[in-house]
Amino acid sequence: MFLLIDIGNTKTKWMLHDDKSIYKQGTFFTEDIDQDHFEFDEKIKKILISNVAGFEKEAILKIKLKNFSCPIEFIKSDKKYKYLLNGYQEPATLGADRWLSALSVSHDIKKPAVIVSVGTAVTIDYVSYDQKNNRHTFEGGVILPGLHLTKNTLSNDTADLKNGEGVFQMPPIDTANAIQSGFILSVLGNIKSFFELASNQLKDVVIILSGGDAELIHQHMDEDLKKYVSIKKDLVLEGLFIFAKS
Incomplete structure (x- = not known):
């Protein structure tokens, strides 16, 4: 049995996985990482962490x-x-989650x-694909503040902008x-830009959405872009499982 742990800035997700399927999984706030979340009777042969x-x-x-x-x-x-x-300029500086x-x-x-x-x-x-050599390349990407970080920053640093729903x-x-619409439009605009970049170089591009606000972004996508989208919630844990099996 493998214990896979994804420590995010806000939440930590974990999964017990045998060689084929998920056995148990859970989530807790990362600020509570000092509590007892991992008390299992199952025999763990390896722990992999992001x-x-x-x-x-x-x-x-x-x-x-x-x-x-x-x-x-x-x-x-x-x-x-x-x-x-x-393809990062300094590969070791790329975040483990990405x-x-x-x-x-x-x-x-x-x-x-x-x-x-x-x-x-x-x-x-953006991850490109070389069909001839059956090889992907991480080509790079952008990082933006998430919805709650955007709201908190504007509320804390701008006198007349309050953190409301x-x-x-x-x-x-x-x-x-x-604020809500500005965040959504910013994310959608960046997705569209990267989709167009990828499509100009290679055809048959897919968009993979993950994270806690994936559904929020998905519901506001244009229908012509939505048809390329899949939602996958546990990409980091799935990546850890690939390491575990090797």
């Missing part, structure tokens, strides 16, 4: 996992893994892809709606 929440959370988790007498591996980005190349998401997509989909994760931060990445509206006619 961490984007900083060294302190990594150190705490190591202590919480010390009772498991098995190897523990924190996955880092590399220049290459199997059929996936890393690398693992690209690995998951490249393992399952033999097409170029725009990978969108909509969480605390929004990442929009808004809805998408065109054109927006109140402040909460203006």
Whole structure:
């Protein structure tokens, strides 16, 4: 049994996975990582972890996992893994979550892809595909503040913009709606730009949406773009499982 852990900035997701299927899974707030979330009777043969929440959370988790007498591996980005190349200028600086998401997509989909994760931060990445050599390349992407981070930043740093619940509206006619709509339009615009970039180089491009606000973005997409979209919630954990099996 493998224990797979995805430590995000806001939430941590975990999964117990045998060689074929998911056995158990759960989620907790990353700020509560010092609590006892991993008390299993099952025999764990390896633990694989993705961490984007900083060294302190990594150190705490190591202590919480010390009772498991098995190897523990924190996955880092590399220049290459199997059929996936890393086109980042400094490959080691690519976030483990983006690398693992690209690995998951490249393992399952033999097409170029725009990978969108909509969480605390929004990442929009382009992965190309070389059909002749059956090889994907992580080509790069952008990072934007997520919805809650956008609201908090505007509320904290701008006197007249308060952190309220808004809805998408065109054109927006109140402040909460203006912030909500601005965020959604920004994400959609970036997705469209990367989709057009990918489509100009290769045909048959897919868009993969993940993250807590994936559904929010999906519901506001144009129908002509929606037909290329799949929603996959656990890309990072799926990428960890690929490492676990190797």
